[in-house]
Amino acid sequence: MTFTIKCMDCGYNAPYFPTATTCPKCNSQWREAEYDYELIGRTLPAKLANRTFDLWRYRELLPVRNPNPGMSLGEGGSPLVRAANLGLMLGCPNIFIKDERQGPTASFKDRQASVTIAALKEAGITELVAASTGNVAISYSAYASRAGMKLWAFVTSLVPAVKMREIALYGSQVIKITGSYDQCKQVASEFARQRGVYQDMGARTITSIEAMKTIAFEIAEQLTYMEEAGPNPPWRSPDWYVQAISGGMGPLGVYKGFREMKEMGWTERIPALAPIQAEGCAPMVTSWKKGLEKAEVVSSPQTHIETLATGDPGRSYEFLRQRVNDTNGAFESVTDEEAFRAMHVLAKMEGISAEPAAAAAFAGLFKLIRAGIIKPSDTVVVNCTGHTMPAESFVLGDNWSRDVKFPSKQETPQEGLLSALTQVAPEKFPKIVIVEDTAEARRLIRRILQSQGNFTILEATNGRAGLELIQKELPDLIILDLMMPETDGFTVIEALRSKPETAAIPVIVATAKELTPDEKSRLNGQIQALLQKGDFLNDEFLEEVKSLIK
Protein backbone atom coordinates (compact mmCIF):
# COMPACT_ATOMS: atom_id res chain seq x y z
CA MET A 1 0.00 0.00 0.00
CA THR A 2 1.58 3.19 -1.11
CA PHE A 3 -1.03 5.72 -0.08
CA THR A 4 -2.63 7.31 2.98
CA ILE A 5 -5.34 9.89 3.50
CA LYS A 6 -4.09 13.25 4.70
CA CYS A 7 -6.30 15.82 6.42
CA MET A 8 -6.19 19.16 4.61
CA ASP A 9 -6.93 20.97 7.87
CA CYS A 10 -4.72 19.36 10.53
CA GLY A 11 -2.35 17.29 8.37
CA TYR A 12 -3.13 14.00 10.15
CA ASN A 13 -2.50 10.87 8.07
CA ALA A 14 -4.93 7.95 8.24
CA PRO A 15 -5.42 4.73 6.30
CA TYR A 16 -8.13 4.73 3.63
CA PHE A 17 -11.63 3.34 4.15
CA PRO A 18 -14.25 4.75 1.75
CA THR A 19 -16.89 4.82 4.49
CA ALA A 20 -14.73 6.80 6.92
CA THR A 21 -15.43 10.27 5.59
CA THR A 22 -13.92 12.49 8.29
CA CYS A 23 -10.49 13.03 9.85
CA PRO A 24 -10.17 10.84 12.97
CA LYS A 25 -8.31 13.66 14.71
CA CYS A 26 -10.16 16.93 13.86
CA ASN A 27 -13.33 15.67 12.17
CA SER A 28 -12.66 17.64 8.97
CA GLN A 29 -14.37 16.33 5.84
CA TRP A 30 -11.61 17.73 3.65
CA ARG A 31 -8.93 15.14 3.12
CA GLU A 32 -6.94 13.90 0.17
CA ALA A 33 -4.91 10.89 -0.88
CA GLU A 34 -1.15 11.04 -0.62
CA TYR A 35 1.16 8.57 -2.35
CA ASP A 36 4.78 7.56 -2.28
CA TYR A 37 5.67 10.09 -4.97
CA GLU A 38 9.37 9.35 -4.92
CA LEU A 39 8.84 5.65 -5.66
CA ILE A 40 5.96 6.03 -8.13
CA GLY A 41 7.56 9.00 -9.87
CA ARG A 42 10.62 6.88 -10.53
CA THR A 43 8.96 3.59 -11.52
CA LEU A 44 5.60 4.32 -13.17
CA PRO A 45 6.66 6.06 -16.43
CA ALA A 46 8.46 2.95 -17.67
CA LYS A 47 5.32 0.84 -17.11
CA LEU A 48 3.02 3.16 -19.06
CA ALA A 49 4.19 2.13 -22.51
CA ASN A 50 2.58 -1.30 -22.09
CA ARG A 51 -0.70 -0.11 -20.66
CA THR A 52 -4.01 0.75 -22.32
CA PHE A 53 -4.78 4.45 -22.64
CA ASP A 54 -7.50 4.62 -20.00
CA LEU A 55 -7.42 6.08 -16.50
CA TRP A 56 -6.28 2.83 -14.90
CA ARG A 57 -2.87 3.20 -16.53
CA TYR A 58 -2.13 5.46 -13.55
CA ARG A 59 -3.50 2.92 -11.05
CA GLU A 60 -0.57 3.35 -8.67
CA LEU A 61 -1.84 6.90 -8.18
CA LEU A 62 -5.48 5.92 -7.53
CA PRO A 63 -7.00 4.85 -4.20
CA VAL A 64 -8.18 1.45 -5.44
CA ARG A 65 -6.12 -1.53 -4.32
CA ASN A 66 -7.01 -4.07 -7.00
CA PRO A 67 -8.80 -2.49 -9.94
CA ASN A 68 -11.22 -5.03 -11.42
CA PRO A 69 -10.97 -4.89 -15.23
CA GLY A 70 -14.38 -6.58 -15.41
CA MET A 71 -16.07 -3.45 -14.07
CA SER A 72 -14.42 -1.08 -16.52
CA LEU A 73 -16.38 0.54 -19.33
CA GLY A 74 -13.29 2.08 -20.91
CA GLU A 75 -13.26 5.24 -18.77
CA GLY A 76 -10.64 7.93 -19.25
CA GLY A 77 -8.24 8.08 -22.15
CA SER A 78 -10.35 10.66 -23.96
CA PRO A 79 -8.89 12.32 -27.07
CA LEU A 80 -7.12 15.66 -26.98
CA VAL A 81 -8.22 17.44 -30.14
CA ARG A 82 -6.58 20.50 -31.63
CA ALA A 83 -9.20 23.19 -32.31
CA ALA A 84 -7.58 24.64 -35.40
CA ASN A 85 -10.57 26.62 -36.63
CA LEU A 86 -11.34 28.14 -33.26
CA GLY A 87 -7.65 28.91 -32.94
CA LEU A 88 -7.66 30.73 -36.28
CA MET A 89 -10.78 32.64 -35.40
CA LEU A 90 -9.54 33.68 -31.98
CA GLY A 91 -5.98 34.37 -33.05
CA CYS A 92 -4.81 31.81 -30.49
CA PRO A 93 -3.46 28.81 -32.45
CA ASN A 94 -2.80 26.41 -29.58
CA ILE A 95 -6.28 25.57 -28.33
CA PHE A 96 -6.92 21.92 -27.47
CA ILE A 97 -10.18 20.26 -26.53
CA LYS A 98 -10.13 17.44 -23.98
CA ASP A 99 -13.06 15.58 -25.43
CA GLU A 100 -14.70 14.04 -22.40
CA ARG A 101 -17.89 13.43 -24.36
CA GLN A 102 -16.25 10.19 -25.42
CA GLY A 103 -16.57 8.65 -21.98
CA PRO A 104 -18.91 5.67 -21.45
CA THR A 105 -21.89 7.89 -20.53
CA ALA A 106 -20.56 10.92 -22.40
CA SER A 107 -19.46 13.01 -19.46
CA PHE A 108 -16.26 13.58 -17.47
CA LYS A 109 -18.16 12.28 -14.43
CA ASP A 110 -17.43 8.78 -15.72
CA ARG A 111 -13.97 9.09 -14.20
CA GLN A 112 -15.42 9.92 -10.81
CA ALA A 113 -18.07 7.21 -11.00
CA SER A 114 -15.68 4.46 -12.13
CA VAL A 115 -13.04 5.12 -9.47
CA THR A 116 -15.59 5.72 -6.69
CA ILE A 117 -17.65 2.63 -7.47
CA ALA A 118 -14.47 0.54 -7.73
CA ALA A 119 -13.34 1.72 -4.27
CA LEU A 120 -16.81 1.15 -2.76
CA LYS A 121 -17.09 -2.29 -4.31
CA GLU A 122 -13.72 -3.19 -2.85
CA ALA A 123 -14.97 -2.05 0.57
CA GLY A 124 -18.05 -4.28 0.27
CA ILE A 125 -20.61 -1.49 -0.08
CA THR A 126 -23.82 -2.39 -1.90
CA GLU A 127 -25.93 0.76 -1.86
CA LEU A 128 -25.24 4.45 -2.31
CA VAL A 129 -26.95 7.83 -2.45
CA ALA A 130 -26.01 10.62 -4.85
CA ALA A 131 -27.53 14.04 -5.45
CA SER A 132 -27.10 15.18 -9.00
CA THR A 133 -27.97 17.73 -11.63
CA GLY A 134 -28.14 14.84 -14.08
CA ASN A 135 -24.78 13.69 -15.39
CA VAL A 136 -23.38 12.36 -12.11
CA ALA A 137 -26.47 10.23 -11.55
CA ILE A 138 -26.31 8.83 -15.09
CA SER A 139 -22.65 7.97 -14.69
CA TYR A 140 -22.98 6.47 -11.21
CA SER A 141 -25.99 4.51 -12.41
CA ALA A 142 -24.02 2.92 -15.23
CA TYR A 143 -21.13 1.87 -12.99
CA ALA A 144 -23.40 0.86 -10.08
CA SER A 145 -25.34 -1.47 -12.35
CA ARG A 146 -22.10 -3.01 -13.57
CA ALA A 147 -20.91 -3.52 -10.00
CA GLY A 148 -24.29 -4.84 -8.84
CA MET A 149 -24.88 -1.88 -6.54
CA LYS A 150 -28.07 0.07 -5.88
CA LEU A 151 -28.10 3.82 -6.47
CA TRP A 152 -30.59 6.27 -4.99
CA ALA A 153 -30.42 9.22 -7.38
CA PHE A 154 -31.71 12.55 -6.07
CA VAL A 155 -32.24 14.98 -8.91
CA THR A 156 -33.89 18.38 -9.19
CA SER A 157 -37.05 18.74 -11.21
CA LEU A 158 -35.06 20.92 -13.64
CA VAL A 159 -33.15 17.90 -14.90
CA PRO A 160 -34.44 17.15 -18.40
CA ALA A 161 -36.90 14.24 -18.42
CA VAL A 162 -34.76 12.33 -20.91
CA LYS A 163 -31.85 12.30 -18.43
CA MET A 164 -34.13 11.10 -15.63
CA ARG A 165 -35.34 8.27 -17.82
CA GLU A 166 -31.76 7.28 -18.60
CA ILE A 167 -30.99 7.12 -14.86
CA ALA A 168 -34.03 4.90 -14.33
CA LEU A 169 -33.07 2.69 -17.26
CA TYR A 170 -29.92 1.56 -15.41
CA GLY A 171 -32.10 0.42 -12.53
CA SER A 172 -31.45 3.33 -10.19
CA GLN A 173 -34.23 4.79 -8.08
CA VAL A 174 -34.90 8.34 -9.27
CA ILE A 175 -36.10 10.77 -6.62
CA LYS A 176 -37.19 14.05 -8.16
CA ILE A 177 -36.93 17.05 -5.83
CA THR A 178 -38.84 20.17 -6.75
CA GLY A 179 -36.44 22.77 -5.41
CA SER A 180 -32.91 24.04 -5.87
CA TYR A 181 -29.93 21.73 -6.28
CA ASP A 182 -28.71 22.71 -2.82
CA GLN A 183 -32.08 21.70 -1.34
CA CYS A 184 -31.89 18.47 -3.30
CA LYS A 185 -28.50 17.74 -1.72
CA GLN A 186 -29.95 18.38 1.76
CA VAL A 187 -32.76 15.88 1.24
CA ALA A 188 -30.29 13.31 -0.12
CA SER A 189 -28.02 13.75 2.92
CA GLU A 190 -30.87 13.33 5.36
CA PHE A 191 -32.12 10.24 3.53
CA ALA A 192 -28.62 8.71 3.55
CA ARG A 193 -28.14 9.51 7.25
CA GLN A 194 -31.48 8.00 8.29
CA ARG A 195 -31.00 4.83 6.29
CA GLY A 196 -27.32 4.51 7.02
CA VAL A 197 -26.46 4.38 3.33
CA TYR A 198 -23.13 5.59 1.91
CA GLN A 199 -23.46 9.04 0.39
CA ASP A 200 -21.32 10.56 -2.32
CA MET A 201 -19.96 13.88 -1.05
CA GLY A 202 -18.93 15.44 -4.35
CA ALA A 203 -15.56 17.19 -4.12
CA ARG A 204 -15.10 15.92 -0.53
CA THR A 205 -15.15 12.32 -1.73
CA ILE A 206 -11.50 11.23 -1.92
CA THR A 207 -12.07 9.21 -5.08
CA SER A 208 -13.70 12.16 -6.92
CA ILE A 209 -10.61 14.33 -6.84
CA GLU A 210 -8.35 11.32 -7.46
CA ALA A 211 -10.35 10.37 -10.54
CA MET A 212 -10.38 13.91 -11.94
CA LYS A 213 -6.62 14.25 -11.65
CA THR A 214 -6.19 11.61 -14.36
CA ILE A 215 -7.37 14.31 -16.80
CA ALA A 216 -4.16 16.20 -15.97
CA PHE A 217 -1.96 13.12 -16.46
CA GLU A 218 -3.54 12.43 -19.84
CA ILE A 219 -3.26 16.05 -21.02
CA ALA A 220 0.45 16.12 -20.19
CA GLU A 221 1.09 12.80 -21.95
CA GLN A 222 -0.99 13.81 -24.98
CA LEU A 223 0.52 17.28 -25.40
CA THR A 224 3.97 15.73 -25.22
CA TYR A 225 3.02 13.07 -27.76
CA MET A 226 1.59 15.69 -30.14
CA GLU A 227 4.87 17.59 -29.98
CA GLU A 228 6.63 14.32 -30.77
CA ALA A 229 8.79 14.80 -27.73
CA GLY A 230 9.02 11.11 -26.79
CA PRO A 231 7.34 9.23 -23.97
CA ASN A 232 9.66 10.02 -21.09
CA PRO A 233 9.05 12.84 -18.62
CA PRO A 234 9.32 15.75 -18.38
CA TRP A 235 5.93 16.07 -20.06
CA ARG A 236 4.34 19.28 -21.34
CA SER A 237 1.86 21.34 -19.34
CA PRO A 238 -0.52 23.73 -21.04
CA ASP A 239 -0.50 27.39 -19.97
CA TRP A 240 -4.23 27.30 -19.21
CA TYR A 241 -6.84 24.77 -18.20
CA VAL A 242 -10.42 25.96 -18.75
CA GLN A 243 -13.48 24.16 -17.42
CA ALA A 244 -17.07 25.08 -16.59
CA ILE A 245 -17.85 24.36 -12.96
CA SER A 246 -20.74 23.79 -10.65
CA GLY A 247 -19.12 22.48 -7.45
CA GLY A 248 -15.58 22.89 -8.80
CA MET A 249 -14.46 19.28 -8.54
CA GLY A 250 -12.97 19.11 -12.06
CA PRO A 251 -10.35 21.87 -11.73
CA LEU A 252 -9.60 20.85 -8.12
CA GLY A 253 -8.74 17.37 -9.33
CA VAL A 254 -6.83 18.56 -12.38
CA TYR A 255 -4.79 20.88 -10.16
CA LYS A 256 -3.89 17.98 -7.89
CA GLY A 257 -2.84 15.95 -10.92
CA PHE A 258 -0.44 18.62 -12.13
CA ARG A 259 0.81 19.23 -8.59
CA GLU A 260 1.63 15.53 -8.21
CA MET A 261 3.34 15.42 -11.61
CA LYS A 262 5.44 18.42 -10.63
CA GLU A 263 6.36 16.75 -7.38
CA MET A 264 7.38 13.59 -9.24
CA GLY A 265 9.38 15.58 -11.80
CA TRP A 266 7.02 14.60 -14.63
CA THR A 267 6.15 18.21 -15.54
CA GLU A 268 7.70 21.55 -14.82
CA ARG A 269 4.65 23.58 -13.97
CA ILE A 270 0.96 23.71 -13.10
CA PRO A 271 -1.27 25.49 -15.66
CA ALA A 272 -3.31 28.56 -14.75
CA LEU A 273 -6.86 27.50 -13.92
CA ALA A 274 -9.88 29.21 -15.44
CA PRO A 275 -13.10 27.93 -13.86
CA ILE A 276 -16.19 29.24 -15.67
CA GLN A 277 -19.67 29.62 -14.17
CA ALA A 278 -23.08 30.55 -15.55
CA GLU A 279 -23.82 34.18 -14.74
CA GLY A 280 -27.20 33.26 -13.24
CA CYS A 281 -25.41 31.06 -10.70
CA ALA A 282 -21.85 32.28 -10.26
CA PRO A 283 -21.17 32.40 -6.52
CA MET A 284 -17.48 31.59 -6.96
CA VAL A 285 -16.89 34.11 -9.73
CA THR A 286 -18.57 37.02 -7.95
CA SER A 287 -16.93 36.16 -4.64
CA TRP A 288 -13.50 35.91 -6.27
CA LYS A 289 -13.96 39.20 -8.11
CA LYS A 290 -14.91 40.84 -4.81
CA GLY A 291 -11.81 39.34 -3.20
CA LEU A 292 -13.85 37.34 -0.67
CA GLU A 293 -12.31 34.38 1.13
CA LYS A 294 -15.67 32.67 1.60
CA ALA A 295 -18.29 32.34 -1.11
CA GLU A 296 -21.47 34.39 -1.12
CA VAL A 297 -24.32 31.94 -1.63
CA VAL A 298 -26.70 32.26 -4.59
CA SER A 299 -30.01 31.13 -3.13
CA SER A 300 -32.09 31.05 -6.30
CA PRO A 301 -29.99 30.26 -9.37
CA GLN A 302 -31.20 31.91 -12.58
CA THR A 303 -29.80 29.77 -15.36
CA HIS A 304 -31.15 27.30 -17.90
CA ILE A 305 -27.92 25.32 -17.51
CA GLU A 306 -29.05 23.07 -14.70
CA THR A 307 -25.76 21.16 -14.52
CA LEU A 308 -24.06 24.37 -13.36
CA ALA A 309 -26.57 25.28 -10.67
CA THR A 310 -24.63 24.88 -7.41
CA GLY A 311 -25.55 28.04 -5.50
CA ASP A 312 -23.62 27.17 -2.36
CA PRO A 313 -20.12 25.88 -3.15
CA GLY A 314 -19.11 25.76 0.52
CA ARG A 315 -15.42 25.20 1.13
CA SER A 316 -14.79 24.05 -2.44
CA TYR A 317 -14.61 27.77 -3.20
CA GLU A 318 -11.90 28.37 -0.62
CA PHE A 319 -9.72 25.63 -2.06
CA LEU A 320 -10.38 26.53 -5.67
CA ARG A 321 -9.78 30.22 -4.99
CA GLN A 322 -6.39 29.36 -3.55
CA ARG A 323 -5.51 27.19 -6.57
CA VAL A 324 -6.66 29.83 -9.05
CA ASN A 325 -4.64 32.51 -7.27
CA ASP A 326 -1.57 30.28 -6.93
CA THR A 327 -1.56 29.58 -10.67
CA ASN A 328 -2.35 33.19 -11.73
CA GLY A 329 -5.61 31.91 -13.15
CA ALA A 330 -8.99 33.62 -13.34
CA PHE A 331 -12.63 32.88 -12.57
CA GLU A 332 -15.08 34.07 -15.22
CA SER A 333 -18.83 33.94 -15.78
CA VAL A 334 -20.87 33.88 -18.99
CA THR A 335 -24.57 34.38 -19.70
CA ASP A 336 -26.73 31.50 -20.89
CA GLU A 337 -26.95 33.26 -24.26
CA GLU A 338 -23.17 33.44 -24.55
CA ALA A 339 -22.96 29.73 -23.73
CA PHE A 340 -25.59 28.83 -26.34
CA ARG A 341 -23.81 30.94 -28.94
CA ALA A 342 -20.52 29.22 -28.10
CA MET A 343 -22.32 25.88 -28.48
CA HIS A 344 -23.28 26.81 -32.04
CA VAL A 345 -19.78 28.09 -32.84
CA LEU A 346 -18.14 24.95 -31.46
CA ALA A 347 -20.46 22.65 -33.37
CA LYS A 348 -20.22 24.57 -36.63
CA MET A 349 -16.49 25.30 -36.51
CA GLU A 350 -15.11 22.12 -34.94
CA GLY A 351 -17.80 19.49 -35.43
CA ILE A 352 -18.21 19.09 -31.69
CA SER A 353 -21.66 19.16 -30.18
CA ALA A 354 -21.32 19.85 -26.47
CA GLU A 355 -23.95 20.26 -23.84
CA PRO A 356 -24.64 23.79 -22.59
CA ALA A 357 -22.46 23.40 -19.48
CA ALA A 358 -19.41 22.56 -21.58
CA ALA A 359 -20.27 25.34 -24.02
CA ALA A 360 -20.08 27.75 -21.09
CA ALA A 361 -16.37 26.85 -20.82
CA PHE A 362 -15.86 27.87 -24.44
CA ALA A 363 -17.80 31.10 -23.96
CA GLY A 364 -15.49 31.75 -21.01
CA LEU A 365 -12.46 31.01 -23.19
CA PHE A 366 -13.65 33.55 -25.80
CA LYS A 367 -14.09 36.13 -23.07
CA LEU A 368 -10.68 35.56 -21.49
CA ILE A 369 -8.93 35.74 -24.87
CA ARG A 370 -10.76 38.94 -25.76
CA ALA A 371 -9.85 40.44 -22.41
CA GLY A 372 -6.18 39.66 -23.10
CA ILE A 373 -5.97 37.43 -20.01
CA ILE A 374 -5.25 34.39 -22.15
CA LYS A 375 -2.48 35.44 -24.56
CA PRO A 376 -2.27 34.48 -28.27
CA SER A 377 0.87 32.45 -27.63
CA ASP A 378 -0.65 30.46 -24.75
CA THR A 379 -1.43 26.77 -25.00
CA VAL A 380 -4.96 26.22 -23.72
CA VAL A 381 -6.84 23.04 -22.91
CA VAL A 382 -10.62 23.25 -22.57
CA ASN A 383 -12.61 20.46 -20.96
CA CYS A 384 -15.56 19.51 -23.14
CA THR A 385 -18.08 17.16 -21.64
CA GLY A 386 -21.64 16.01 -21.77
CA HIS A 387 -23.22 14.92 -24.97
CA THR A 388 -26.52 13.92 -23.50
CA MET A 389 -29.31 16.08 -24.89
CA PRO A 390 -27.16 18.99 -25.99
CA ALA A 391 -29.84 20.77 -27.94
CA GLU A 392 -32.81 21.70 -25.81
CA SER A 393 -35.33 23.71 -27.81
CA PHE A 394 -34.42 26.98 -26.10
CA VAL A 395 -30.88 26.55 -27.35
CA LEU A 396 -31.86 26.26 -30.99
CA GLY A 397 -34.47 29.00 -30.92
CA ASP A 398 -37.21 29.15 -33.53
CA ASN A 399 -36.99 27.84 -37.08
CA TRP A 400 -34.42 25.11 -36.50
CA SER A 401 -36.60 22.76 -38.43
CA ARG A 402 -39.00 23.42 -41.19
CA ASP A 403 -42.37 21.79 -41.64
CA VAL A 404 -42.95 20.95 -45.23
CA LYS A 405 -46.48 20.08 -46.28
CA PHE A 406 -46.77 17.86 -49.28
CA PRO A 407 -49.06 18.78 -52.21
CA SER A 408 -52.80 18.91 -52.19
CA LYS A 409 -54.70 16.87 -54.78
CA GLN A 410 -55.27 19.78 -57.17
CA GLU A 411 -51.59 20.02 -58.02
CA THR A 412 -49.71 17.85 -60.49
CA PRO A 413 -46.77 15.88 -58.98
CA GLN A 414 -44.30 18.38 -60.49
CA GLU A 415 -46.16 21.36 -59.10
CA GLY A 416 -46.33 19.59 -55.75
CA LEU A 417 -42.61 18.97 -55.65
CA LEU A 418 -41.87 22.56 -56.59
CA SER A 419 -44.14 23.88 -53.90
CA ALA A 420 -42.53 21.55 -51.36
CA LEU A 421 -39.10 22.78 -52.40
CA THR A 422 -40.05 26.42 -52.01
CA GLN A 423 -41.17 25.55 -48.51
CA VAL A 424 -37.77 24.04 -47.79
CA ALA A 425 -35.99 27.26 -48.71
CA PRO A 426 -38.63 29.95 -48.78
CA GLU A 427 -36.39 33.00 -48.50
CA LYS A 428 -33.74 34.27 -50.83
CA PHE A 429 -30.51 34.14 -48.89
CA PRO A 430 -28.53 37.39 -48.82
CA LYS A 431 -25.55 37.25 -51.16
CA ILE A 432 -22.08 38.05 -49.85
CA VAL A 433 -18.91 38.32 -51.91
CA ILE A 434 -15.56 37.77 -50.19
CA VAL A 435 -12.55 39.29 -51.97
CA GLU A 436 -9.44 37.99 -50.29
CA ASP A 437 -6.18 36.55 -51.62
CA THR A 438 -5.39 34.31 -48.62
CA ALA A 439 -7.20 30.96 -48.83
CA GLU A 440 -7.10 30.49 -45.08
CA ALA A 441 -8.75 33.86 -44.44
CA ARG A 442 -11.47 33.15 -47.05
CA ARG A 443 -12.23 29.83 -45.40
CA LEU A 444 -12.41 31.43 -41.99
CA ILE A 445 -14.77 34.23 -43.05
CA ARG A 446 -17.01 31.76 -44.89
CA ARG A 447 -17.08 29.48 -41.87
CA ILE A 448 -17.99 32.27 -39.48
CA LEU A 449 -20.76 33.53 -41.76
CA GLN A 450 -22.12 30.03 -42.32
CA SER A 451 -22.11 29.30 -38.63
CA GLN A 452 -24.31 32.29 -37.93
CA GLY A 453 -26.92 32.35 -40.63
CA ASN A 454 -28.02 31.50 -44.14
CA PHE A 455 -26.03 33.34 -46.77
CA THR A 456 -25.07 32.69 -50.36
CA ILE A 457 -21.32 33.16 -50.20
CA LEU A 458 -19.17 33.77 -53.26
CA GLU A 459 -15.41 34.14 -53.27
CA ALA A 460 -12.82 35.91 -55.39
CA THR A 461 -9.10 35.36 -54.93
CA ASN A 462 -7.86 38.72 -56.20
CA GLY A 463 -9.03 42.27 -56.77
CA ARG A 464 -9.63 42.00 -60.51
CA ALA A 465 -11.69 38.79 -60.21
CA GLY A 466 -13.52 40.37 -57.29
CA LEU A 467 -14.62 43.34 -59.37
CA GLU A 468 -15.89 41.07 -62.14
CA LEU A 469 -17.78 38.89 -59.68
CA ILE A 470 -19.36 41.87 -57.95
CA GLN A 471 -20.50 43.42 -61.22
CA LYS A 472 -22.03 40.13 -62.31
CA GLU A 473 -23.69 39.16 -59.02
CA LEU A 474 -24.50 42.55 -57.47
CA PRO A 475 -24.26 41.11 -53.93
CA ASP A 476 -25.90 42.48 -50.80
CA LEU A 477 -22.55 42.85 -49.07
CA ILE A 478 -18.82 42.73 -49.85
CA ILE A 479 -16.09 41.64 -47.47
CA LEU A 480 -12.84 42.98 -48.83
CA ASP A 481 -9.18 42.49 -48.07
CA LEU A 482 -7.00 45.59 -48.54
CA MET A 483 -3.55 44.13 -49.12
CA MET A 484 -3.68 42.13 -52.35
CA PRO A 485 -1.11 42.01 -55.16
CA GLU A 486 -1.88 44.06 -58.33
CA THR A 487 -5.46 45.27 -57.81
CA ASP A 488 -5.57 46.03 -54.09
CA GLY A 489 -8.60 46.75 -51.92
CA PHE A 490 -8.33 50.52 -52.33
CA THR A 491 -8.50 50.17 -56.11
CA VAL A 492 -11.50 47.82 -55.84
CA ILE A 493 -13.38 50.34 -53.69
CA GLU A 494 -12.65 53.22 -56.06
CA ALA A 495 -13.84 51.16 -59.04
CA LEU A 496 -17.03 50.11 -57.25
CA ARG A 497 -17.91 53.62 -56.16
CA SER A 498 -17.45 55.00 -59.69
CA LYS A 499 -20.19 52.77 -61.16
CA PRO A 500 -23.85 53.51 -60.35
CA GLU A 501 -24.91 49.84 -60.07
CA THR A 502 -22.21 49.00 -57.50
CA ALA A 503 -21.81 52.38 -55.81
CA ALA A 504 -24.26 51.62 -52.99
CA ILE A 505 -23.21 48.05 -52.10
CA PRO A 506 -21.97 48.03 -48.50
CA VAL A 507 -18.33 47.04 -47.95
CA ILE A 508 -16.67 45.65 -44.85
CA VAL A 509 -12.89 45.91 -45.01
CA ALA A 510 -10.91 43.21 -43.24
CA THR A 511 -7.29 44.07 -42.74
CA ALA A 512 -4.40 42.24 -41.12
CA LYS A 513 -2.41 45.35 -40.25
CA GLU A 514 -2.86 48.67 -38.56
CA LEU A 515 -3.66 51.29 -41.23
CA THR A 516 -1.68 54.52 -41.64
CA PRO A 517 -3.61 57.81 -41.22
CA ASP A 518 -3.28 58.32 -44.99
CA GLU A 519 -4.79 54.91 -45.76
CA LYS A 520 -7.59 55.53 -43.27
CA SER A 521 -8.47 58.81 -44.96
CA ARG A 522 -8.60 57.05 -48.35
CA LEU A 523 -11.28 54.73 -46.91
CA ASN A 524 -13.17 57.48 -45.16
CA GLY A 525 -16.82 57.57 -46.26
CA GLN A 526 -16.20 54.76 -48.76
CA ILE A 527 -16.79 51.73 -46.54
CA GLN A 528 -19.23 50.68 -43.85
CA ALA A 529 -16.87 48.98 -41.40
CA LEU A 530 -13.19 48.31 -40.84
CA LEU A 531 -12.24 45.14 -39.03
CA GLN A 532 -8.93 43.87 -37.82
CA LYS A 533 -8.37 40.22 -38.77
CA GLY A 534 -8.39 37.92 -35.75
CA ASP A 535 -11.18 40.09 -34.38
CA PHE A 536 -13.92 38.21 -36.15
CA LEU A 537 -15.41 36.54 -33.15
CA ASN A 538 -16.45 39.90 -31.87
CA ASP A 539 -20.20 40.13 -32.03
CA GLU A 540 -19.50 43.42 -33.77
CA PHE A 541 -18.60 41.64 -37.02
CA LEU A 542 -21.86 39.70 -37.21
CA GLU A 543 -23.93 42.62 -35.99
CA GLU A 544 -22.31 44.64 -38.76
CA VAL A 545 -23.06 41.95 -41.37
CA LYS A 546 -26.65 41.60 -40.23
CA SER A 547 -27.33 45.34 -40.12
CA LEU A 548 -25.83 45.90 -43.59
CA ILE A 549 -27.79 43.28 -45.49
CA LYS A 550 -31.25 44.24 -44.28
Ligand SMILES: [Zn+2]
Ligand atom coordinates in the same frame (compact mmCIF):
# COMPACT_ATOMS: atom_id res chain seq x y z
ZN1 LIG B 1 -7.77 16.70 10.62
